[in-house]
Amino acid sequence: MTNIQWGIIGTGNIAHQFANALQQLDETTLLAVTSRQLSSAKKFADEFAIASAFDTLDTMLAQPELDAVYIATPHPQHFAQAKACLLAGKSVLCEKPMTLNKAQSEELVALARKQGVFLMEAMLIPLFPAIAKLQQLIEQGTLGEIKGIQASMGFNAPRDWSSRIFNPELAGGALLDIGIYPLTFAYMIAQSAPLSIQSQVEKAVTGVDLQSSIALNYSSGIIANLSCSVGHYLPCTACVFGDKTWAEVVNFSFGPSQVIIRDQMGEQLEVINCATEHSSYYLEAKHVNECLRAGLTESPLVPHQQTLAVLDMMDSLRAQWQLTYPGE
Template structure:
């Protein structure tokens, strides 16, 4: 496989981790970084030996030698940043949640399709080796017919109103930050959701600090989601079928094992170790697709990204949670 030259858009905490992941993938070269500020671009690049550094996102997108841009800004800027890069002819990997709402997501997906450019949501958890095992287990019918799942993602953050997690202007709240993993997981296992009910607690800044959501899927299959940004949760996913259930341990950070339980038999453990910090897997998928001339990934297809955003729109609509400047979409 040829080498692909990456540009990093934004210099925050996930950009730092992603570059570490990229450095463990031989086909990837981190060529350039773009920041809103020259000092930040220089600092980020110096520390990581990135040869080209730009004091604007536009300059990064205009570098003719960059093959693919990784977008690592807060969610409300994903649509604008992805549009900039696609209009400059770049392939794009955009952090989760793909956008703030489905209307934005549809516009960005439409632009990529019109221009025949690769685009993918950075739902990195889908690309861990264990998640391949999960998909195999479900599709082979090892659990019987899958009827239900429980999934949670909560952690305790300090309630800083200026932070990305709590500021509505930066797309704060549990659903967009961690709930998206759970909705996407349910979609991967049960297909697209047909309905939802949820209860949230909106905190002082007006964003959802915790929520319980039930998603309805075809045939009466259900997904129970518990999410939070001020609540510590076990971070586990359990898929329940008519014959057995499987518990996936630490599904969001380092899923390396799952336990299958069948009534009347000993539990079985399946292991699939993670190499590096885990971000290399999604990057490898992007480069496999580019090498094969594909414009989207079969593991994280664009219509599924949009349908997950639609589900999140309808969950939020029931809570009356709208972000500044957001169009009414449902």
């Protein structure tokens, strides 16, 4: 496979960013787009010089030259759309969370393996050079024995209770929207699922989670303290604490540019620059292209096991909060 031909489901902000990224890649064609409203699909197609615009997914999937599909729709639509793509033999990059719960993603993973088709959750954290550098420092023993993890992410969403952020019909709330990032970071550093999960939550008037704090305990002795919110700002910062030094990564889920090493008193020891000239979506699209050209059906950086493990934690948290979404 040389030239890879993509389709996009959805025409929102992240679809625009991904389309821009695809246009920067060699031997890559944005072939088609689909949206519930044909007018939206045509407008998107005109903006990015896309050959075909559709208002039904089946019509787009019927294009024989289509290789891969990027799913950029609200959370509840991911499962059915990804399943249709896999059944049509198309590779899938699906926005996070890949599905509402672990059971749905398990079904998709099993189907992808049966079909021999590539499937990946669009989780950006493992693709950043700064995160790769952090993992290398941990493996080299620079931090010593890892004892703790902290990660947070939050923003103050306008209190429009009918918006996607707060709408249970669209699987709103902080956890699935941004809490998935601290949970994924913790999983990557601890390299295992936790022994126990404890949490506190404040719910919005619509019943979805407004903010939460999460404590994870691991068999290795690591303790992770995580937080997420759509009710107020929280710094998008992750820290890994060792018994020698500790590391701080600012904007860990957006595109970190450096890793800061500090001593046990918090004094700065070293700043390691890991900036990249490319956008997060460029790194993501490039990685998927490389996987497809290598004939892979699973990303080595965003493996299915990680996606399922994080969804399992989110299922456990929602069970604690007695939060289920319509249709689950």
